[in-house]
Amino acid sequence: MVMKEEKVIGAIKFGILSPDLIRKMSATAIVTSEVYDENGLPVEGGVMDPRLGVIEPGQRCATCGNTLARCPGHFGHLELARPVIHIGFVKHIYDLLRATCRKCGHLKIPKDEIDKYLNLYERLKDKWPQLARSLSEFVKRKAIKNMECPHCHAKQYKIRLEKPTTFIEEGPLGRLWPNKIFNWLDQIPSDHLRLLGYDPNFSHPKWMIIRVLPVPPICVRPSILLETGIRSEDDLTHKLVDIVRTNEKLRESIASGAPEVIVEDLWELLQYHITTYIDNEVPGVPPARRRSGMPLRTLAQRLKGKEGRFRGNLSGKRVDFSARTVISPDPYISINEVGVPIEIAKTVTVPVRVTPWNIDEIRKYVLNGPNKYPGANYVIDPTGRRIDLRFIRDLKAVAESLKPGYVVERHLIDGDIVLFNRQPSLHRMSIMGHIVRVLPGRTFRLHLAVCPPYNADFDGDEMNLHVPQNIEARAEAKTLLLVQEHILSPRYGGPIIGGIQDYISGAYLLSSKVTLLTQDQVSDLLASISYDGEIPEPAVLSPKRVWTGKQIISLLLPENFNFSKEAKISSGALKCTDEECFWDSYLVVKKGKLLLGVLDKAAIGAQQPESMLHFLIREYGNAFGKEFMDRAFKLFLRFIEMRGFTMALTDIMIPEQAYEEIKEVVEEAKKEIDELIKMYREGKLESMPGRTLEETLEIKILDVLSKARDKAGERAVKYLDPFNNVFIMAKTGARGSALNITQMTAMLGQQSVRGQRISRGYRGRTLPHFKRGDIGPEARGFVASSFVKGLSPIEMFFHAAGGREGLVDTAVRTSQSGYMQRRLINSLIDLVVEYDGTVRSAYGELVQFKYGEDGVDPKNTSFGKAVNVERIIEKHVGWKK
Amino acid sequence: MSGKKKIRIMDHELVPKHEVVPKEEAIKILKELGVTPQQLPLLRASDPVAREIGAKPGDVVRIIRKSPTAGKIVIYRFVIAG
Numbered sequence: 001m002v003m004k005e006e007k008v009i010g011a012i013k014f015g016i017l018s019p020d021l022i023r024k025m026s027a028t029a030i031v032t033s034e035v036y037d038e039n040g041l042p043v044e045g046g047v048m049d050p051r052l053g054v055i056e057p058g059q060r061c062a063t064c065g066n067t068l069a070r071c072p073g074h075f076g077h078l079e080l081a082r083p084v085i086h087i088g089f090v091k092h093i094y095d096l097l098r099a100t101c102r103k104c105g106h107l108k109i110p111k112d113e114i115d116k117y118l119n120l121y122e123r124l125k126d127k128w129p130q131l132a133r134s135l136s137e138f139v140k141r142k143a144i145k146n147m148e149c150p151h152c153h154a155k156q157y158k159i160r161l162e163k164p165t166t167f168i169e170e171g172p173l174g175r176l177w178p179n180k181i182f183n184w185l186d187q188i189p190s191d192h193l194r195l196l197g198y199d200p201n202f203s204h205p206k207w208m209i210i211r212v213l214p215v216p217p218i219c220v221r222p223s224i225l226l227e228t229g230i231r232s233e234d235d236l237t238h239k240l241v242d243i244v245r246t247n248e249k250l251r252e253s254i255a256s257g258a259p260e261v262i263v264e265d266l267w268e269l270l271q272y273h274i275t276t277y278i279d280n281e282v283p284g285v286p287p288a289r290r291r292s293g294m295p296l297r298t299l300a301q302r303l304k305g306k307e308g309r310f311r312g313n314l315s316g317k318r319v320d321f322s323a324r325t326v327i328s329p330d331p332y333i334s335i336n337e338v339g340v341p342i343e344i345a346k347t348v349t350v351p352v353r354v355t356p357w358n359i360d361e362i363r364k365y366v367l368n369g370p371n372k373y374p375g376a377n378y379v380i381d382p383t384g385r386r387i388d389l390r391f392i393r394d395l396k397a398v399a400e401s402l403k404p405g406y407v408v409e410r411h412l413i414d415g416d417i418v419l420f421n422r423q424p425s426l427h428r429m430s431i432m433g434h435i436v437r438v439l440p441g442r443t444f445r446l447h448l449a450v451c452p453p454y455n456a457d458f459d460g461d462e463m464n465l466h467v468p469q470n471i472e473a474r475a476e477a478k479t480l481l482l483v484q485e486h487i488l489s490p491r492y493g494g495p496i497i498g499g500i501q502d503y504i505s506g507a508y509l510l511s512s513k514v515t516l517l518t519q520d521q522v523s524d525l526l527a528s529i530s531y532d533g534e535i536p537e538p539a540v541l542s543p544k545r546v547w548t549g550k551q552i553i554s555l556l557l558p559e560n561f562n563f564s565k566e567a568k569i570s571s572g573a574l575k576c577t578d579e580e581c582f583w584d585s586y587l588v589v590k591k592g593k594l595l596l597g598v599l600d601k602a603a604i605g606a607q608q609p610e611s612m613l614h615f616l617i618r619e620y621g622n623a624f625g626k627e628f629m630d631r632a633f634k635l636f637l638r639f640i641e642m643r644g645f646t647m648a649l650t651d652i653m654i655p656e657q658a659y660e661e662i663k664e665v666v667e668e669a670k671k672e673i674d675e676l677i678k679m680y681r682e683g684k685l686e687s688m689p690g691r692t693l694e695e696t697l698e699i700k701i702l703d704v705l706s707k708a709r710d711k712a713g714e715r716a717v718k719y720l721d722p723f724n725n726v727f728i729m730a731k732t733g734a735r736g737s738a739l740n741i742t743q744m745t746a747m748l749g750q751q752s753v754r755g756q757r758i759s760r761g762y763r764g765r766t767l768p769h770f771k772r773g774d775i776g777p778e779a780r781g782f783v784a785s786s787f788v789k790g791l792s793p794i795e796m797f798f799h800a801a802g803g804r805e806g807l808v809d810t811a812v813r814t815s816q817s818g819y820m821q822r823r824l825i826n827s828l829i830d831l832v833v834e835y836d837g838t839v840r841s842a843y844g845e846l847v848q849f850k851y852g853e854d855g856v857d858p859k860n861t862s863f864g865k866a867v868n869v870e871r872i873i874e875k876h877v878g879w880k881k
Numbered sequence: 882m883s884g885k886k887k888i889r890i891m892d893h894e895l896v897p898k899h900e901v902v903p904k905e906e907a908i909k910i911l912k913e914l915g916v917t918p919q920q921l922p923l924l925r926a927s928d929p930v931a932r933e934i935g936a937k938p939g940d941v942v943r944i945i946r947k948s949p950t951a952g953k954i955v956i957y958r959f960v961i962a963g
């Protein structure tokens with residue numbers, strides 16, 4: 001690389017362009033509204049004047065002599081026949097007109113006060129700019145109030161701003177045309193401007209009145225040549241032509257001595273064109289439109305908003321070598337992998353440098369070309385010339401011309417590493433490295449255990465894929481970003497990647513005591529994970545040789561692994577707290593053998609710290625964790641497929657008799673509530689500490705109703721098979737909860753909005769079906785029906801009211817937390833944990849003397865502590881407590 | 882309450898231990914941390930505790946405080962005017 005003279009920006013000063021500066025930086029004056037002549041060539045002095053910069057490749061710039069690549073473009077300028085107001089400064093102009101004298105232009109504050117404030121202002125300016133600004137604001141307000149000039153004693157009149165750009169004095173001056181305003185602002189003494197916060201040398205307010213309009217270079221408003229040969233101009237060019245034309249007419253009518261009314265009309269028109277040229281979304285101004293009716297995208301619109309220059313092009317940019325499509329599940333690939341459609345694999349490429357060792361392989365890609373997979377799209381020779389293989393007829397010749405030093409952009413193949421991402425990218429696991437598996441179909445395939453870190457599901461979610469383009473990036477992706485390196489989450493010291501849903505049901509069923517497997521079944525299961533080790537002696541030899549599920553699972557555990565913990569199902573009647581467990585709800589692994597207990601969410605679930613899965617990964621490493629999950633989860637799924645697993649209506653249906661019991665429960669609760677309401681009405685209810693009587697009543701009613709729901713749930717559940725599939729899912733933590741079952745079988749219970757019974761709607765009642773003042777359960781959103789039985793229209797209404805709150809909450813929460821996240825990230829973005837363990841900013845400032853004050857990585861902790869003594873003992877002696 | 886009774890903020894439970902570090906030691910510490918004084922967290926000389934311990938602009942102050950993660954932590958601040 002050629003070293004160039006380095007220039008460092010010392011400071012940036014913002015100001016307003018003065019007419020002199022605009023003329024000085026201008027390459028040419030724009031003098032005609034004609035753009036192209038009859039030959040289609042740009043007219044000199046038009047808005048496409050060649051002196052504004054080169055547009056055709058190969059040409060030399062008439063101004064700077066450079067070619068297209070080097071010419072930065074040059075401004076021109078347009079002398080306006082009459083000045084106009086800059087729409088961006090209307091507020092400033094309005095304030096200044098009101099704060100200064102209409103006759104002498106002085107700030108309408110006595111001289112001694114001005115000196116006093118100016119002194120204070122100068123002292124505040126550098127050290128406390130915020131305070132200086134408040135002072136200016138205060139001085140301005142004070143001056144505006146004064147209706148008589150303290151300097152020349154001229155009477156002042158009220159000035160009205162008729163949006164957007166018309167100023168009117170309610171006095172002798174009347175309409176303040178821009179030229180009058182210019183003279184007024186020009187009179188204001190420099191010191192007075194300074195006190196108001198203006199720097200008269202760099203942003204004199206008189207320059208807020210446009211007398212000379214800068215005309216931007218052509219390269220910021222390029223014209224497009226359509227296939228039909230018709231030239232289509234940029235919105236800005238259109239607007240500039242309007243301005244120049246109106247300006248021409250205005251000048252002519254002034255020169256020909258046209259009546260003042262006509263001149264003023266044209267002047268207003270010029271004001272309109274320049275206003276919309278600057279900002280086409282000014283309130284009260286009809287936006288300038290294209291012939292199609294689309295509003296023009298003028299200067300302010302180019303910068304503003306999400307797709308504007310700042311948020312759209314500077315904070316975030318589009319990238320090459322990326323792909324996006326819908327995701328779908330694939331339990332047969334590894335958690336480290338991602339399934340990539342062939343179509344995408346043929347589009348995003350990896351650049352490979354040709355060496356003597358890979359030249360034969362790469363020749364094959366080149367021979368296949370861009371259309372046959374696996375092929376290549378480009379060949380880049382050592383001079384940097386790109387050969388597009390789409391247009392090469394003789395691929396063989398290109399393949400033969402390959403020599404070490406060439407670079408070939410070949411298709412994505414199995415084993416390549418890519419970055420995979422799902423928005424919103426809230427934590428570091430939202431972008432992970434995956435190994436490519438090219439698969440047929442049109443969706444990205446994702447292992448189900450990797451759903452939790454991405455927070456993905458398959459109801460239409462889309463994800464992005466990025467292909468690293470150099471060795472460093474690939475190495476980084478492989479060592480730092482690969483999925484297996486993120487199994488343990490820094491959010492809580494536990495696996496964020498782990499078993500979900502059917503994996504948990506399957507694990508439970510396979511490890512259950514009642515599961516006995518024949519030799520065929522064992523072979524089937526082990527074949528599904530390509531197991532190639534020994535098969536142990538069956539647990540039962542006679543009358544038939546059968547294996548337990550626990551024996552099969554033990555084959556995947558390390559030989560020296562010890563672990564014991566209560567299972568998730570250990571609760572209620574099945575509770576066990578030690579190895580003496582009849583219900584098989586206490587998990588015991590000794591020397592790598594699953595001896596007791598079942599595997600459920602507490603053992604293999606995602607986001608479960610201190611679980612069997614967690615310790616397996618912690619103690620045997622990420623690679624082992626990945627291998628274990630790939631194999632064990634496949635096994636669990638194979639087993640659940642063999643056994644069959646579904647949810648039927650009969651799983652949650654209860655007999656007529658049960659409904660009677662539930663009715664009884666409801667009646668009882670109603671009676672109790674009637675009693676409470678009676679007591680309340682008679683004034684006998686005692687209020688709870690810190691609560692009003694009404695609140696007390698509500699709390700008591702809610703309490704009675706929630707107890708009623710629980711009781712109804714218990715009654716209903718009694719009639720169900722406690723080992724049906726719905727219960728298995730709820731108990732093992734695979735999906736659903738006891739509450740879900742209650743709501744399906746027994747009753748929904750009280751619906752609430754803002755934590756209270758539903759009470760609003762009509763005057764004194766929720767719906768016209770009730771009497772005013774009825775505060776009984778039904779009138780306030782109590783739903784006594786179940787989902788199976790179905791809801792009455794009124795119950796349905798209350799349920800919808802409660803459900804709506806949930807939706808609104810999530811919508812509000814995501815937008816609020818999203819904004820907080822943005823601000824936090826913007827402030828923390830440059831912080832780095834250095835090799836000495838300190839946390840530093842980009843300027844080397846110390847933020848923490850030791851990361852987290854203890855220097856511990858939370859992902860390697862157990863509940864924040866670096867060492868878990870109990871676990872170490874258990875790990876080595878197989879015994880705990 | 883009598884207006885005479887002076888409260889010593891250093892005695893308050895929520896005020897951690899502050900002490901001025903001797904010049905030579907401060908130089909050593911800065912070198913170890915690899916920072917310029919300005920890159921340390923700052924402490925105003927007008928800070929009530931700084932006044933109490935007589936820290937002057939240019940001093941380095943050692944603060945020993947309780948930490949929920951590490952139990953006890955030692956940090957340093959550079960005293961600036963103001």
Ligand SMILES: [Mg+2]
Pocket residue numbers: 456457458459460461
């Ligand atoms: Mg979704």
Ligand SMILES: [Zn+2]
Pocket residue numbers: 052053054061062063064065066071072073074
């Ligand atoms: Zn040029």
Ligand SMILES: [Zn+2]
Pocket residue numbers: 101102103104105106149150151152153154
């Ligand atoms: Zn005056």
